[in-house]
Amino acid sequence: MATQPIVGIIMGSDSDLPIMQQAADMLTMFNIPFEITIVSAHRTPIRMVEYAKNASQRGLKVIIAGAGGAAHLPGMVAAITSLPVVGVPIKSSNSVDGWDSILSILQMPGGVPVATVALNGAKNAGILAAQMIGNHDAAVSKAVEAYKLQIGTEVLEKVDKLKANWPNQFDQ
Ligand code: RP5
Numbered sequence: 001m002a003t004q005p006i007v008g009i010i011m012g013s014d015s016d017l018p019i020m021q022q023a024a025d026m027l028t029m030f031n032i033p034f035e036i037t038i039v040s041a042h043r044t045p046i047r048m049v050e051y052a053k054n055a056s057q058r059g060l061k062v063i064i065a066g067a068g069g070a071a072h073l074p075g076m077v078a079a080i081t082s083l084p085v086v087g088v089p090i091k092s093s094n095s096v097d098g099w100d101s102i103l104s105i106l107q108m109p110g111g112v113p114v115a116t117v118a119l120n121g122a123k124n125a126g127i128l129a130a131q132m133i134g135n136h137d138a139a140v141s142k143a144v145e146a147y148k149l150q151i152g153t154e155v156l157e158k159v160d161k162l163k164a165n166w167p168n169q170f171d172q
Pocket residue numbers: 011012013014015016040066067068069090092093094
């Protein structure tokens with residue numbers, strides 16, 4: 001039996017998938033059930049409205065929305081649902097330099113927040129969603145804590161490697 005998804009990952013196009021996959025990978029790592037699909041603000045506007053309207057009732061707790069160029073999907077979804085929306089700006093084929101995607105998602109009017117991560121920052125979107133879920137789920141919270149310790153340990157291992165190669169250039 002499939003587990004009820006609690007995070008919804010949506011993107012404007014299948015061309016966003018290589019980036020959005022990184023959010024899915026993090027949720028998988030934290031053992032959080034999620035769904036993933038394509039919802040386009042411009043090409044399937046009615047589907048977008050329906051998705052946003054029904055998301056909470058279907059049991060979702062967080063929505064991660066990615067889009068590029070004139071990236072209206074995260075903001076429009078946030079306008080409709082009361083769930084937290086994490087926005088992922090994507091440097092897509094129709095994006096001039098990425099700033100168009102960033103600003104379309106970031107510069108929301110007061111009252112309609114979108115938690116915007118870095119350009120192509122779907123990995124952090126997955127982690128941020130996990131942290132939100134972790135507020136009410138001790139196992140997820142522990143998994144996020146363990147992950148943070150692990151990335152710190154990885155840095156310290158790199159410090160040791162550098163130190164081994166440059167023994168006289170290190171004072172820490
Ligand atoms: C946006 O347009 C999508 O989110 C995607 O980032 C971009 C390009 O879409 P395709 O032309 O590759 O389908 O709406």
